Amino acid sequence: MELRQLEYFVAVAEEGGFGRAAERLSIVQSAVSQQVRRLERELGVPLFDRSTRHVNLTGAGERLLPEARSVLAAAHRARQVAADIRAGADGVLRLGTVHGPGDRVFRTLTELAAIAPRLQVRPRRLPLAERLSAVRSGALDAALVRALPKAPGLELLPVWTDPLYVALPSAHPLAERAELSLADLADLPLRLAAREDNPPFHDLITGACRAAGAEPPFGPPFTTFQETLADIGAGAPSWTVFYEVGGFPDLPRVAVRPLGEPTLTTSLAVLPGPPGPALRHLLDALNRVESTR
Template identity: 75%
Template sequence: MELRQLEYFVAVAEEGGFGRAARRLNIVQSAVSQQIARLEREFGVLLLDRSTRHVRLTGAGERLLTEARLVLAATGRLRRIAGDIAAGSDGALRLGTLHAPGNRVYRALNELAAIAPHLQVRPRRLPPAERIAAVRSGEMDAALVRALRPSPGLEALEVWTDPLYVALPAEHPLAEQPGVRLEQLEHLALRLAARDANPPFHDLITEACRVAGIDPPAGPPFTTLQQTLAAIAADRPSWTVFYEVSALPAVHRVAIRPLIGATVTTSLAVAPGPPGPALRHLLEALHRTAASE
C-alpha cells in the first residue's frame, strides 16, 4: 500500500468520480483508476461501486474511508513535525548541564522555551570528563563545560566568562589586599583537584601558573568547596582557586579575593561541524542570558 493510493481513494470518494478526482489531484484519470484497483486487490475488497453513472462507496469503502482519512491526517502531522524538527523548533535536545551563578542555566532554558516552545530539552548533570565523553560518543547533543579547549572530535562554542577567586588563610598577608595575582602565591601550597576529576579546569590553572612563572607546591587535593575551605581554615597555610556557583561563601578564618587577570570561560561542547537549528536556538538562548546580566 502506498500513501498516494489512499489519497486517490479519498479524492474519488469526496469528488464522486474519477474524472473530478483526477482534476483535483492534477493527474490523468487512468492513473487514479489503476492505483485504486491495485489498492482493492491488496485489501481484497471492493472500495467503489462502478456500476452506476456516479461512483459510489461500497460498504467496505465507507468503513475504510474513515481509516484512510486518519492515516493521511497522521501522515500530514508527521511531516509537519519532521519539518519543525529540521527547523529546530521541535524534537529533543540532550544537554549536559552544570552549576552556574544566579540560576543562569534555568534562565537560559526559559529563553530557549520562548524561542522554540516545542523543543524538549533533556538535561543531565555529569562530571566534566563524563560530559565531554558523552558528546564525543553521541550520547549527548551538547554539554556546558568550563575551561574547555577544542580537541579531536569536539568543538567549544564560548557562551560566557566568569571571574576566578582565591581562598587563602585570613591571617595571610595577601588577605589584606583587594585582589591577588598568581605570581604572589608561588610559595603557598595549592589545593587543586586531580586532573582526571576535571581535566579542563585543572589544565586551565596549571597553564595559568606556568604563564605566571610559578610552580606552587602541591597541597592536599581539592575535594568539595566546603571541605576545602574548612581545611584551609584549620590546616597549614594553603590556597585554592574556584569559580562562583551561588553566592560567594563566608568562612571563618578564610579570605576570598578575586584572582586578578584570570577568568574561566564556559563553552558549549558539540560535535565538529556547523551546529544544527536546535543547537543554534540553544546558543541564542545562552547568549541572551549572558547579555542580560
C-alpha cells in the same frame, strides 16, 4: 498499500466520482481508477459501487473512509513535524550540562524555550570524558565543558567566561587586599585537587601559575569544598581557588577574594561543521544570556 492510493480513494469518495477526483488531484482519470482498483485488490473488498452512473461507497468503503482520512492526517502531521525539525522549531536537543556557574544553564534553557517552544531539551549530567565521547558518537548533540583548551575531533565554541576566586585565612595579610594575583600567592601553599579529578581545571591553574612566574608549594589536597575551606580557616595558612556555583560560602576565619587572572571559560563542544538549526537556537539562547550580564 500506498498513501497515494488512500489519497485517491478519499478524493473519489468526497468528490463523488473518478473524473472530479482526477481534476482535484490534477492527474488523469485512468490513474485514479487504476490505483483505487489496486487498493481494492490489496484489501480484498470493493470500496465503490460502479453499477450505476454515479459512484457510491460500498459498506466496506464507508467503514474504511474515516480510517483512510486518519492515516492521511497522520502522514501530514509527520511531514509537518519533519519540516519543523529541519527548521529547528521542533525536535529533541540532547545537551550535556555542567553544574553552574550561577544560574546560567537554567536561564539558557528559559531563553531557548522562548526561541523554540516546541524544541525539547534533554539535559544530561555526565563526567567530562563521557560527555565528550557522547558528542563524538552522536549520543549528545552538544555538551558544555569548562576550562578545556581543545578536544580532539570536536569544535569548542566559547560561550561565557567567569572569574575565579581565592579562599584564604581571613587573618592572613593578603586577605586585606580587594583582589589577588597568582604572584601574590606564590609563597602560600596551594590546595588543588589531583589532576586526575579534573584535568582541565588543574592544568588551567598550574599553567597560569607558571605563566605568572609563581610556583606555590602544594599544600594538602583539595577534598570537598566545605572541608577544604574549613581546613583553610582552622589549619596552617594555605589557599585554594574556585569558581562560583551556588553563591559564596560564609565560614569563620575564611576570606574570599577575586583572582585577577586567569578566568574560567565555558565552551560548547560540538561536532565540526556548520551547526544545525537546533544548535543555532541554543547558541542564540547562550548569547542572549551572556548579553544580559
